[in-house]
Amino acid sequence: MEPFLVAEGISKRFPGVVALDRVDFDLRPSEVHVLLGENGAGKSTLVKILAGAYRPDEGEIRLDGVPVRAHTPSAARLAGISTVYQELALAPDMSVAQNIFLGREATHGRGAILDIEEMRARTRELLHLLDLDVEPDEPVRRLSLAKRQGIEIVRALAWKSRALIMDEPTSSLSSHETEELFARVARLTAEGVGVIYISHRLEEIERIADRVTVMRDGRVVATVPRGAVDQAELIRLMVGRQLSETFPLRVPRPGDEMLRVEDLSVPETVHGVSFSVRAGEVLGIAGLIGAGRTETLRAVVGLDPKSAGRIFVAGRPVDIRSPRDALGARIGLVPEDRHAQGLVLGMSVQQNITLASLKMCSRRGFLAFRALRDLAERYIARLRIKVAGPSVSVGTLSGGNQQKVVIARALAAGSDVVLLDEPTRGIDVGAKAEIYELVAELAREGKAIVLVSSELTEILGLADRIAVMREGRISRTFERGEATQESIMAAALPIEAAA
Ligand SMILES: Nc1ncnc2c1ncn2[C@@H]1O[C@H](COP(=O)(O)OP(=O)(O)OP(=O)(O)O)[C@@H](O)[C@H]1O
Numbered sequence: 074m075e076p077f078l079v080a081e082g083i084s085k086r087f088p089g090v091v092a093l094d095r096v097d098f099d100l101r102p103s104e105v106h107v108l109l110g111e112n113g114a115g116k117s118t119l120v121k122i123l124a125g126a127y128r129p130d131e132g133e134i135r136l137d138g139v140p141v142r143a144h145t146p147s148a149a150r151l152a153g154i155s156t157v158y159q160e161l162a163l164a165p166d167m168s169v170a171q172n173i174f175l176g177r178e179a180t181h182g183r184g185a186i187l188d189i190e191e192m193r194a195r196t197r198e199l200l201h202l203l204d205l206d207v208e209p210d211e212p213v214r215r216l217s218l219a220k221r222q223g224i225e226i227v228r229a230l231a232w233k234s235r236a237l238i239m240d241e242p243t244s245s246l247s248s249h250e251t252e253e254l255f256a257r258v259a260r261l262t263a264e265g266v267g268v269i270y271i272s273h274r275l276e277e278i279e280r281i282a283d284r285v286t287v288m289r290d291g292r293v294v295a296t297v298p299r300g301a302v303d304q305a306e307l308i309r310l311m312v313g314r315q316l317s318e319t320f321p322l323r324v325p326r327p328g329d330e331m332l333r334v335e336d337l338s339v340p341e342t343v344h345g346v347s348f349s350v351r352a353g354e355v356l357g358i359a360g361l362i363g364a365g366r367t368e369t370l371r372a373v374v375g376l377d378p379k380s381a382g383r384i385f386v387a388g389r390p391v392d393i394r395s396p397r398d399a400l401g402a403r404i405g406l407v408p409e410d411r412h413a414q415g416l417v418l419g420m421s422v423q424q425n426i427t428l429a430s431l432k433m434c435s436r437r438g439f440l441a442f443r444a445l446r447d448l449a450e451r452y453i454a455r456l457r458i459k460v461a462g463p464s465v466s467v468g469t470l471s472g473g474n475q476q477k478v479v480i481a482r483a484l485a486a487g488s489d490v491v492l493l494d495e496p497t498r499g500i501d502v503g504a505k506a507e508i509y510e511l512v513a514e515l516a517r518e519g520k521a522i523v524l525v526s527s528e529l530t531e532i533l534g535l536a537d538r539i540a541v542m543r544e545g546r547i548s549r550t551f552e553r554g555e556a557t558q559e560s561i562m563a564a565a566l567p568i569e570a571a572a
């Protein structure tokens with residue numbers, strides 16, 4: 074089929090950056106067109122231009138062959154282009170039905186009276202079509218992230234969208250929720266909707282892409298149909314070099330116990346969790362979303378109050394009630410939710426990276442500016458953070474590059490115990506390999522590392538021991554070499570499902 078949405082020669086510059094350089098892109102009805110590229114390649118910028126959120130400096134967008142003028146978010150929406158951004162845009166206190174029809178309330182006759190019954194009925198129909206188990210009157214605030222995303226898709230259908238843009242929709246979904254999303258995407262394409270899909274998960278691409286466009290440094294390097302190139306070739310196109318996704322070889326030499334957690338409990342989420350990590354050791358924590366892994370780490374560093382439990386660092390009991398206490402005990406956390414806990418958006422990249430290292434870099438009471446700058450520059454290079462320089466405001470970075478800044482901060486603080494919560498979420502393949510190498514290096518330096526990850530290959534490839542959590546408890550612990558994907562899954566699944 075002919076493309077109905079065409080972008081031609083699109084360029085977009087931000088101060089100091091060419092985000093897009095004469096990009097051509099198009100979308101056909103009923104296809105899933107995947108956008109692939111390293112962090113900062115320009116993917117989000119391109120879809121924001123298609124959705125009318127940014128205005129291009131050059132180039133043209135055509136719908137059904139007609140150039141689009143005054144492309145604003147509402148004009149784009151009326152023209153049938155809907156977007157599911159990574160930060161979901163629903164109004165939390167309104168109901169599901171209100172959210173779906175927000176800005177386009179069903180009207181009666183000539184007057185602009187919204188017909189609530191009709192809205193409800195139509196909502197119910199669409200929820201059913203997409204297999205979403207929610208009530209139209211439920212406030213959105215109470216729904217899980219996956220369901221909220223489902224609502225955004227329902228909204229796209231309700232508005233009779235022709236194009237739906239999804240920017241990293243699965244980065245916070247469980248594997249089950251991801252399957253449900255794929256089924257919904259298939260429904261959309263069956264209805265004739267074209268889908269633009271951004272993801273860093275290469276294995277998803279083989280499953281849902283009809284075409285793949287690879288971007289690098291603001292340019293399109295290739296657009297290929299499904300199956301025309303394999304994963305290795307996609308990676309090569311994306312990063313411009315050969316890259317093997319292997320894990321660093323490491324001979325574990327665990328030293329003395331560095332962190333011990335005893336009988337840790339958090340109301341409703343964590344029930345009597347105990348574990349220990351030695352110097353030079355990587356402890357992996359596997360489990361399904363909602364098993365209490367994030368809550369465990371948060372309670373250890375004092376972000377959430379614990380109802381019971383003791384924490385020992387290097388054999389000595391420590392009283393941690395706040396992240397500041399944790400830092401004092403030399404425990405650092407890379408949080409899962411980088412926006413809520415991670416970044417100070419108004420500050421520079423350097424300030425964000427060195428936030429927890431100020432003490433380390435101060436001499437006789439004066440901050441050693443040189444030292445701070447060097448520290449920031451080291452991590453910018455190491456993690457391939459795409460930024461013009463350390464003084465750039467962190468809020469202007471691409472999603473994945475912001476994530477890297479959060480990781481850099483925890484590592485730069487030089488803590489003895491490093492807790493990593495989903496460190497590679499939203500990170501491109503090249504930088505992932507770099508993060509694996511950094512974890513191995515920290516272990517070699519004698520740090521104790523706790524790694525929470527939903528990617529089993531990552532846990533299996535990096536961890537010396539693996540604890541599996543299920544429903545707030547550790548259900549099983551494996552020694553290195555003892556675990557397989559299957560045995561981890563068996564220990565992670567709810568008891569009734571496993572039986
Ligand atoms: N509002 C902005 N102000 C300044 N620079 C920006 C802005 N938005 C994006 N950029 C820059 O444009 C470039 C492309 O960013 P974009 O967000 O499109 O990348 P991306 O491909 O979506 O990356 P990621 O995979 O990390 O999400 C980056 O260098 C980014 O720093």
Ligand SMILES: [Mg+2]
Pocket residue numbers: 116117118240471472473
């Ligand atoms: Mg992005």
